Amino acid sequence: MSDDLQSWVGRKRVVEEDIGLGQVRRIAGMLDMDPAGFRRGDPLPPHWFVFFCNETPRQSDIGTDGHPKPGVVLPPIPLPRRMGAGRRVTIPGSMRIGDMAERIAEVAAIVPKQARTGFITVLTMRHTYRVDGQVVAEEEFDAVYREAPKPGEASPVAPPAPAPTDAAWRIEKHLSSPLVFRYSALTWNAHRIHYDADYSRAEEGYPNTVQNGGLTMQLLLDAAVAHTPGRLTGFTARLTRPIYVGDTITLCGRASDGGKVATWVQDRDGNLCGQLDCEFAA
Structure with missing residues (x-):
């Protein structure tokens, strides 16, 4: 460096x-x-x-x-x-x-x-x-x-991995263009991959406009809070695979020991796209 x-x-x-x-x-x-x-x-x-x-x-x-x-x-x-x-x-x-x-x-x-x-x-x-x-x-x-990316080269994507199948709750969510736009506006995020499909394809090698990762985490946290008693006191998050605007995703979760909740998001093919481990206090 x-x-x-x-x-x-x-x-x-x-x-x-x-x-x-x-x-x-x-x-x-x-x-x-x-x-x-x-x-x-x-x-x-x-x-x-x-x-x-x-x-x-x-x-x-x-x-x-x-x-x-x-x-x-x-x-x-x-x-x-x-x-x-x-x-x-x-x-x-x-x-x-x-x-x-x-x-x-x-x-x-x-x-x-x-x-x-x-x-x-x-x-x-x-x-x-x-x-x-x-x-x-x-x-x-x-x-x-x-x-x-080189001209015509796709953006690198991690190999698909199957999402867990032991969810206690599941919520489907459609990622419409207006939803992604409104979230990006509220967080003052003007990254063009979230709203400019031509730029996203030609300059960054994605097949479509890319879902805002912050919104993915927000929706997953909202779902965890709605399904868990107590107060959210912390979480760790890792996004592993891109999701695209217009996709329908599934938000999933289950409680584990000690006030912890494991949550994840999967795409329409059942691939794991991100995980959040949340902690709650009574």
Whole structure:
């Protein structure tokens, strides 16, 4: 790793945002909940912290892929394609409508490596969310940077693996274009693979527009919370296989020992596409 990249490790940025009623009601509407059911002062579901304190780069700082240009927000890793891969989250508190929250984003690690699908670099970001000086959520997030595909080459995809068959509950969910658009808008994510099919095929080698991985995790967490008593206190997530806009997925889960819940998402062919292991407290 170059000295320029190494110098980014440990750098921090702080973003503040008030937890506004309007934003909360838009989130609720996107998730097919009654927006009028939320009032000022209400606590939010613990895992909703991801909708707040996102970076808001200027339009002139946006690159051709829809992400901020290298070096504006994230380190200038010299590989053109970036995808979320995994998260490790603890949630000791929750936000309330009307709070002023802050997110401290720290570059935790930059690790170049040779993978089965080619040369990659893994960027790990550490995010700490606070309200009135108290930590309400801590997250480590991994993003994988890859080389550009050669003309006509498909984006590398992990070999299919069958999903578990011992689910205690299963929910089918259609990933419509408006749903993916609304989620991306609420999280201020303009990555073109989520809405521009021509770009997704020609520039990044996917067969279609790609489902937003954050939305996959959000839907799976919502399902786990709906099927589990107690309060969500943390989770680990790993996305293993791309899902495409317009697909119908199945959200699955089952309880395990000690307040833990194993959840996963599978595509229409029964292939495993991602897993979340959740922890709940009574």
